[in-house]
Amino acid sequence: MSDRRQFRDLASPAAAREAVDSLDLSPEPERVPLDEARGRVLAERIDAELDVPGFDRASVDGYAVRASDTFGADEADPAVLDLIGTVHAGAEPDVEVRDGTCAEISTGAVLPPGADAVVMVERTDETDAGIAIRTSVAPGDRVMVAGADVAAGSRAFGPGTLITPREIGLLSALGVDTVPVRGTPTVGIVSTGDELVRPGGDLHSEAGQIYDVNSYTIAAGVEEAGGEAVLYPHAGDDYDEMERLLVEAADECDLVLSSGSTSASAVDVIYRVIESEGELLLHGVSVKPGKPMLVGRLEDSAYVGLPGYPVSALTIFRTFVAPAIREAAGLPEPRTATVEGRMAVRERYSEGRTRLMPVGLVEAGDGEADTLVYPVDKGSGATTSLVEADGIVEVDADTDYLAEGERVTVQLFSPDVRPPTLLGVGEDDPALSRLLDRLERPRYLDVGSRQGRRRLRDGVPDVAVVSGPTDRDVDAVDLGGWTREWGLVVPAGNPAGVDGLADLVDRDLRFVNRATDAGLRASLDAELDRLANRRATERRDLTAAIDGYELTVKGFESPARKVLDGAADAGLGLRATADTLDCGFVPVGTESVRVLANPDRTDKPGVTALERAVESALDGAVADLDGFEA
């Protein structure tokens, strides 16, 4: 752990930006086929090499004439011309229009020699004497002359033009079929850490293995920023192997990112490789999170070391690396990169370094001014922060706090991120999961009923879903609810013959509980109070006798899964869960699950959609909500 001193002299965020800017990660320009050019950026100016149209072109269906033959013609006194032939689009004219004659012509066809105007068919009649022209036209009428749209030699596009469908249109018109574009920066991603397993691989949790989150997350970020990501195999924490991989990545890519383990030994190894095979420009940045960021060069390639925790890695990537990739690709900052909002709560801060604070968004009204911003701080190690936060607010090192209502700019994690249509908090429940499936982009944080009530009281979420007894009510609009049967989930067939809560106290059974935030836990405790009352004792005397009462797990299925694993004889849970997991079930009681809405948001579309979903489920209109009971 001797490398810990590396991070004592932290660089400012500005110095980190400067260090990244000093790296050259621009690839060579290249030529791509027109049909693959969308989203690319022109590397050079394109001048028109031909006239568009390339010939004098009829703008309407009608007759090609000499304008002088029509002078004075009108409805009452048409000019009658001899029809000498027809010119179709895509064919070379085989007639010449002389005085007193005309040729039928299609839109887009070449104006035949001798003609200098076109009369639209609506102003003509076919007569026995010839074509009656019922209007006068001037030379050039209904003709687009060669080069009128684009003249050969004129400037069509400047360098740096982003190619969207409309640019592809003009390039097509100019006959351009390969396009000179800025190259795509290639970004190698080397992940480190003995404990990482690629998604899809076999995971040995007992050996502390976890799935590698950063590699694919950062690769997706690289592609979103206009780069091409190259994933390298895991290096573990072995120096020689890591050196080989980093050097290979530097040979093949414009930029190398390392990411993965947070262990000091892995950081140590990377540090030594960069020092020996390249140059370290900066180690440690005065931001939270992301202190252990490295910037340097590795052979001829640029190098940035990202922190190990996913939210930290994505935050540092988004703040310092993505702009450099976009710059190298020639792409502009996305218009949707930021959102304005105001703080939903007061947030204190006083750590003396810039904070890149993960935040969530909730729409509290119609305008952008009504976007509320709340901090999401579950610890950087939580991957759920990735999807519970929408972006980051940069808080200066010398800011002590952000006031409630203060305006802030949120840098979205990616341009495609949008505020959820509904922010719900509270109890977890299998029927609720299915209800949420019927809403568009809801966000639901299963913080338990107690936290749910508290947060609703603070005014941030749209709804709280709560169950179980409570001491303290909350000012809210009840949107409806359902009941659920709870009890003890036991192995299939109930081999131990568990009969009820009293067995947990009186027999030698291993129990798994839920945490105190869960409504289910409150129902359990209320039931234990009743049992204690019947036995004329205190609840704590009973709970002290329950093996595992203090062993709490997070999700509504978690106790049942412990039972399935053989780690427990009984778990606190729902009948629906026991059914889903093919376990046995010992019923204890029923409790009501209520959906409570923030009184200011009952008209919000996401809230009314949830209300309708609850109603239609109660009506039995939806077959798949089979665990649903009114």
Next chain:
Amino acid sequence: MSDRRQFRDLASPAAAREAVDSLDLSPEPERVPLDEARGRVLAERIDAELDVPGFDRASVDGYAVRASDTFGADEADPAVLDLIGTVHAGAEPDVEVRDGTCAEISTGAVLPPGADAVVMVERTDETDAGIAIRTSVAPGDRVMVAGADVAAGSRAFGPGTLITPREIGLLSALGVDTVPVRGTPTVGIVSTGDELVRPGGDLHSEAGQIYDVNSYTIAAGVEEAGGEAVLYPHAGDDYDEMERLLVEAADECDLVLSSGSTSASAVDVIYRVIESEGELLLHGVSVKPGKPMLVGRLEDSAYVGLPGYPVSALTIFRTFVAPAIREAAGLPEPRTATVEGRMAVRERYSEGRTRLMPVGLVEAGDGEADTLVYPVDKGSGATTSLVEADGIVEVDADTDYLAEGERVTVQLFSPDVRPPTLLGVGEDDPALSRLLDRLERPRYLDVGSRQGRRRLRDGVPDVAVVSGPTDRDVDAVDLGGWTREWGLVVPAGNPAGVDGLADLVDRDLRFVNRATDAGLRASLDAELDRLANRRATERRDLTAAIDGYELTVKGFESPARKVLDGAADAGLGLRATADTLDCGFVPVGTESVRVLANPDRTDKPGVTALERAVESALDGAVADLDGFEA
């Protein structure tokens, strides 16, 4: 042309939307690898199948302890514990922590059996007696328990979730390596018309051939909307071939779009194929442009016929088809699909059908409220409208006019379109082309000096670039300029021995002129006035004697190219052009090119950037501006 009657009963835009909505173009869901899932949309809910983390995990580097061993410990009176081993991240613990002992542990490592908390290394010391723990910890401190981040069985994502890097992060954490996503609708594009040639092919302009603009443009639009475009070879106007291609496209795709020729015969053929092989739901929509839109079914596939002109085709695609493709792909409407602005000029309208008016955008200040919107109406046949317009404003059939300053919503042609940083209008000039290359995203409309002055007077553009004599000045800020030498461009070596303007009058030479909007033309006419004066006659007597004086072409290189083609003996042009095209040059005069800024916009970044570019070019700082003379 008998099918013209098809379009008499035009459907309303709402009916057209309804008809398109009634088509089913949703493909089957599919599974894609996680690293290809960005930008896709989840087809179903994903619940966590495992706990994250999968084990009780150390959150810091430090020592795994039994919390009860640390009770009462502080800086002054540390608890000293025996070190019994080390647990690394990614390794299974091989020690058990008992009373009075501890194990060194890395961040991310498995908490060894017996331990219930971790003390961070900063609060410890290695001593001869053992590890000195200088703080008390509670059970669970610095430990993330199994499932604390995500509990197995909990709802991770709902159906319809757009997959961005952060979703890829949580999917990685859950070990998901293939993702169930909505299918990508495949869209076949069949272009029709004998005159169309794919970009890159040989173009026979004399036979009225033009490059196919719509196929690649619409294909790019399809991909932008989340579909997969399939281009079919050109069908020409042959019924059997077109039928074969349309049926093949219908067999292979969810949606077939036809596009291309505007000729009545091509429309006729398509109409008959759809009627015989499918069902026509709607023909003709009451919108301008785009009247000849078709909606129907072709075998089991959806079918939409787009108008032939590129701007019309892209407008109808964007308005009616792109939303259906996004819907089928499950993608939301892009947040950047529209921009608010106000009309820069009054625009009259009274055609009794909805108008999808192509407009350009210009930033007249800092806010969105300062975005000016001006109509771009060059006729639908002009492909340059594609890049000169940024989007469309939908004007109701019963709106008579849009007032200057009226607020309008612009539907951008594509979400990536942005207002240019500079809107310039006026003279075309080769030195100006190179200056513009140094600006970011400028838009320059070469409408000539006369129109340039007029538009600057109307207050729409940021700058006008003008040259040549004028009767009427404009209130503007002069940002600088340069002079250019003009005269007659002749074949290399000047084989006809052209000596000056008088030769055009006196000798039998074929001349090519510029249009009256060009500053160069005004300079020519002024010089002819002087010649007429010397000869005591009128200019019109001279011009009548010049063969080709009335033959005007569009671009600054166009007359010289006519000379190169052998179609003329002399053309009005610049010495710089003659040099570029290796022609001869007969000097006549010099004229000043001035860059004039809108007085209200001199601080606009694009304007100051242009001013700097002019200055640095005049300083001779830029080698490539060799045609540049102060």
